[in-house]
Amino acid sequence: MALKVIKERCTGCGLCVQVCPYNAIKLSDENVAEILESCILCGQCIEACPMKAILMEEKHGEEATGYRGVMVFVEHEFGRINHVSFELLGKGRELADKLMVPLCAMVMGDGAKDMAKEVGAYDVDEICVVDAPHLREYQTNPYVREAENIINEYRPEIVLIGATTLGRDFAGALATRLETGLTADCTGLDIDLEKRLLLQTRPAFGGNIMATILCPYKRPQMSTVRPKVMPMPEKVTKDGAHIIEIEPISTPKDLLLSILDFIKDTAGTVNLADADIIVSGGRGIKGPENFKMLFELAQVLGGAVGASRAAVDSGWIPYAHQVGQTGRTVRPKLYIACGISGAIQHLAGMQTSDIIVAINKDPEAPIFKVANYGIVGDLFKVVPEIIRQVKERKAKSAVS
Amino acid sequence: MRIVVCIKQVPSTEAKVQMDPVKGTLIREGVESVVNPFDEYAIEEGVRLKERYGGEVIAVSMGPPQAKDALRQALAMGADKAALLSDRAFAGSDTLATAYTLSLAIKKLGEIDLVICGKQATDGDTAQVGPGLAQRLGFRQLTYVCKVREINLEGKKIVVERLLDEGVQVAETTLPALMTVVKDINQPRLPNVISIRRAARTEIPIWGPQDLNGDQAKFGFDGSPTQVVRIFTPPPRAGGQILEGEVPEVVSKLLDALSSQQVISI
Numbered sequence: 001m002a003l004k005v006i007k008e009r010c011t012g013c014g015l016c017v018q019v020c021p022y023n024a025i026k027l028s029d030e031n032v033a034e035i036l037e038s039c040i041l042c043g044q045c046i047e048a049c050p051m052k053a054i055l056m057e058e059k060h061g062e063e064a065t066g067y068r069g070v071m072v073f074v075e076h077e078f079g080r081i082n083h084v085s086f087e088l089l090g091k092g093r094e095l096a097d098k099l100m101v102p103l104c105a106m107v108m109g110d111g112a113k114d115m116a117k118e119v120g121a122y123d124v125d126e127i128c129v130v131d132a133p134h135l136r137e138y139q140t141n142p143y144v145r146e147a148e149n150i151i152n153e154y155r156p157e158i159v160l161i162g163a164t165t166l167g168r169d170f171a172g173a174l175a176t177r178l179e180t181g182l183t184a185d186c187t188g189l190d191i192d193l194e195k196r197l198l199l200q201t202r203p204a205f206g207g208n209i210m211a212t213i214l215c216p217y218k219r220p221q222m223s224t225v226r227p228k229v230m231p232m233p234e235k236v237t238k239d240g241a242h243i244i245e246i247e248p249i250s251t252p253k254d255l256l257l258s259i260l261d262f263i264k265d266t267a268g269t270v271n272l273a274d275a276d277i278i279v280s281g282g283r284g285i286k287g288p289e290n291f292k293m294l295f296e297l298a299q300v301l302g303g304a305v306g307a308s309r310a311a312v313d314s315g316w317i318p319y320a321h322q323v324g325q326t327g328r329t330v331r332p333k334l335y336i337a338c339g340i341s342g343a344i345q346h347l348a349g350m351q352t353s354d355i356i357v358a359i360n361k362d363p364e365a366p367i368f369k370v371a372n373y374g375i376v377g378d379l380f381k382v383v384p385e386i387i388r389q390v391k392e393r394k395a396k397s398a399v400s
Numbered sequence: 401m402r403i404v405v406c407i408k409q410v411p412s413t414e415a416k417v418q419m420d421p422v423k424g425t426l427i428r429e430g431v432e433s434v435v436n437p438f439d440e441y442a443i444e445e446g447v448r449l450k451e452r453y454g455g456e457v458i459a460v461s462m463g464p465p466q467a468k469d470a471l472r473q474a475l476a477m478g479a480d481k482a483a484l485l486s487d488r489a490f491a492g493s494d495t496l497a498t499a500y501t502l503s504l505a506i507k508k509l510g511e512i513d514l515v516i517c518g519k520q521a522t523d524g525d526t527a528q529v530g531p532g533l534a535q536r537l538g539f540r541q542l543t544y545v546c547k548v549r550e551i552n553l554e555g556k557k558i559v560v561e562r563l564l565d566e567g568v569q570v571a572e573t574t575l576p577a578l579m580t581v582v583k584d585i586n587q588p589r590l591p592n593v594i595s596i597r598r599a600a601r602t603e604i605p606i607w608g609p610q611d612l613n614g615d616q617a618k619f620g621f622d623g624s625p626t627q628v629v630r631i632f633t634p635p636p637r638a639g640g641q642i643l644e645g646e647v648p649e650v651v652s653k654l655l656d657a658l659s660s661q662q663v664i665s666i
Binding site for chain 2: 173203326373381389390
């Protein structure tokens, strides 16, 4: 065990130095409390500190005490909240109810108070809000510093973060700063009530193996959770959540990256991570010009376009569209694989989709083993026919 | 410029991952090992940056003794030196302990300008070690890099393109930095016979906990807060159905099935 001083919080008031019976604290040159070797962990300084800047860092088995509640990190892009954060509020509520503890959310950004209202439409007890102009756009350093500050103050036993591009950049850094366990990309979360531990289940080896992981001694227990796995919760009409406004501890100087430009992907209107429907093309598409047909199908269905590695490596479509082991992992409601044989590397990126449709002229193609519906045939005939019939059905339903 | 590339040896994806039904652990013996696919891009990028700006590339890996093979591949691709972190004390490391151990090895290497990692490993798929390592080292964190536009060594600046969900972000930061790379960044070279021979002759030191200036309690199993308590094979996907008939009929059947399951709304 050891005592830890949270430097950001220490004001250098010296009260801890006065109360320490063993002269084991001094103020450093930076005017921050420093714990010396002679400390016997009596804990008097913890009581004395008006800023709660001194914590007991405990070893295995004892550390888990003193943490309570479930915290959800609310992710947004320029104020637009990612749906995965709402999904986590739903799952977080369930976990908090099992543990009989509060559910909290943390929101940081420029206009975070407005975002907190959106979050408060769901069944959540407390919302920690850090509202500051320099938090307008996500950057690792200031967001991690704010989250670390909130977690050290409120000490939740569980922290949930979306396993998104942003969330994984954030969570890996935050867990390291907190020196706690982090389980990536969970698809199942539950509570072992007897031990009051979070059971975190996730796929590994491209989905061939599932693993259940615990974080028994360190707190908080942290998970990133795959989007679109947990159901969206209902909104509630009750007396709203308790909003806690927190002063930012980061400043514009903490923005370590200068964002020079953002080049929006013009090829796809919907990004793969968000799409409910993905139409994907592989080697069987035969050339870049034929992807137009897939974009049209995606458009009539309201989906996005993916691709196999073979199509990307042939230069037919940019890498951002690649689904599979060296591309993106997706889990849409509907995945339509056109001219994709179904190599194991591709399956690793899409085999957890709800419904898979495969169109391939080779009846032996492995993709048919994972497909719910298979069509053995010429995709250059099948895909245009799907487009035609979808349009026809839409026109009919519009009339009726 | 001094560049460190962190790599991991992983089971080949082609090999079927099997479980020991009694112990409930993964069977790793007899499974072919390869360099993690994303790490090949990391090695290649390190070597290309060295060719562009001068300096040296040091490949580092943590793993069992046979992970030397992965480091030999990095050397054959153009890395100048390599070091393997291998010891019983490191066994059972999760991402927190792995990033900690790697950070100590990098500190031991002296002044470093850039650390390059693959976005994630194909066995664990966590993408956590890169960000964890950046925090441990206090380096600027640049994830999902798909292009290095420019490095200004005198000004200690780096400009990269990062592949995000909705497009590409162009970001500048100061060195030292750590970047994780995606596949789009380059096309890894195939080593030639001369470089393979040179790699075979290069000495690869093996470092254990005594070689690293760190807290023993943070290594391996003891330093890993997460514990795998159960692994299992997911239930296989429900048997599919091949739709038969002429094209218009097949398509009609498909759309009926999808709309009856409310997968599409037409």
